[in-house]
Amino acid sequence: MSTEIRLAVVGAGNRGAAYTHIAGATGLARVMAVAEPRESRRTAMVPRQAIDPGLVVDGWRKPAAGRRRGRHWLARIVGRKAVRVSSFGSLYHFRPENRPDGAADRCLDCGVEAVCPYSAKKLYMPPSPPRRPTPGRSR
Structure with missing residues (x-):
């Protein structure tokens, strides 16, 4: 089992882009997916973080819409059934x-x-x- 932290970014604005850059630069985490309504922000993050285009959506509602769809999106990110989702910062x-x-x-x-x-x-x-x-x- 991999110990790599896999991130799904909801919001690729200034803060989301900066923090994912820091996470990637430290080698502590890898950005796997992005949910962002603004096309320019969304498409800018894809090549910088080498995100699979199938894991790019135009807002938080799509991955959160219904338990089945949200879990499917997350399962594609973590490689197995999503058991828990966290939002945190420190x-x-x-x-x-x-x-x-x-x-x-x-x-x-x-x-x-x-x-x-x-x-x-x-x-x-x-x-x-x-x-x-x-x-x-x-x-």
Whole structure:
């Protein structure tokens, strides 16, 4: 029996994409399926996590719709009958002792924010639009 943790992601937004990247990078888990209503987010996660297209659905209602269908979807992920489903989270990784060397107390003031996998700025703030050149000014 494999000890690999297999994940089904419900919600592939900023947080879901960032946390699945961290889980995969640590080697602790593998993303097997994704349920996400926004096509762009859903399709972006598939190649990054090497997800079987048959395990990609356009929202949480499909895997949760009826006990039979939900269990079938989960059985394809865990390779056997799904006995229990959990939704959980913790501050296991987001603790002071896991903070990168040289990190500040707040992400927006931090010198290592650009390379930090825990950056709140990257997780929660929209990217800045590209700056347009000012007419009449040379670079």
